[in-house]
Amino acid sequence: MFTVISDLESTDKSLFYKNLANSLDILLGDERDSIANMANMASLLYFSLPNINWSGFYLYNGQELILGPFHGKPACVRIHMGKGVCGTSASTRTTLTVGDVHEFPGHIACDPDSRSEIVIPLIQDRNIIGVLDIDSPMLERFDEIDRAGLEQLTKILLLKTTFNQ
Numbered sequence: 001m002f003t004v005i006s007d008l009e010s011t012d013k014s015l016f017y018k019n020l021a022n023s024l025d026i027l028l029g030d031e032r033d034s035i036a037n038m039a040n041m042a043s044l045l046y047f048s049l050p051n052i053n054w055s056g057f058y059l060y061n062g063q064e065l066i067l068g069p070f071h072g073k074p075a076c077v078r079i080h081m082g083k084g085v086c087g088t089s090a091s092t093r094t095t096l097t098v099g100d101v102h103e104f105p106g107h108i109a110c111d112p113d114s115r116s117e118i119v120i121p122l123i124q125d126r127n128i129i130g131v132l133d134i135d136s137p138m139l140e141r142f143d144e145i146d147r148a149g150l151e152q153l154t155k156i157l158l159l160k161t162t163f164n165q
Helices: 013-028 034-048 084-092 144-160
Strands: 054-060 064-072 078-080 096-098 116-124 127-136
Touching (some): 013 144, 034 144, 116 144
Antiparallel strands (some): 054 127, 096 116
């Protein structure tokens, strides 16, 4: 049986992410389907990370980002490249950690309760696949340890998943 890790407060944060990476690896197993793997990863993050209100993916279709598997409130369906935190992360191919989304130029407010955000681009064979987007109702929720841990989790997803490009 698979168990979701949800005890970040009583665990060293780096160790928490190491355990979460092991859990993701086990959860994905030998499955290669992109929708199944992204859905399970979004769920794992949503139920494991404290103080978040949205976890999910936007996928690049060659022109814009389209909503993919997620957990949380309904979300914006299409995001133009270079727009908002997700579009900027995808177009620059860099992880963005935003302490206060209301101060980010061009922020797209899908959920007015979200206050901070981290977006990690998914890059495979030098191609942008999409982004992992995680929102929090807390200001300054994400730090450097979160960035490193979540980037490691996206590497696991990319290694274990076949994306149709």
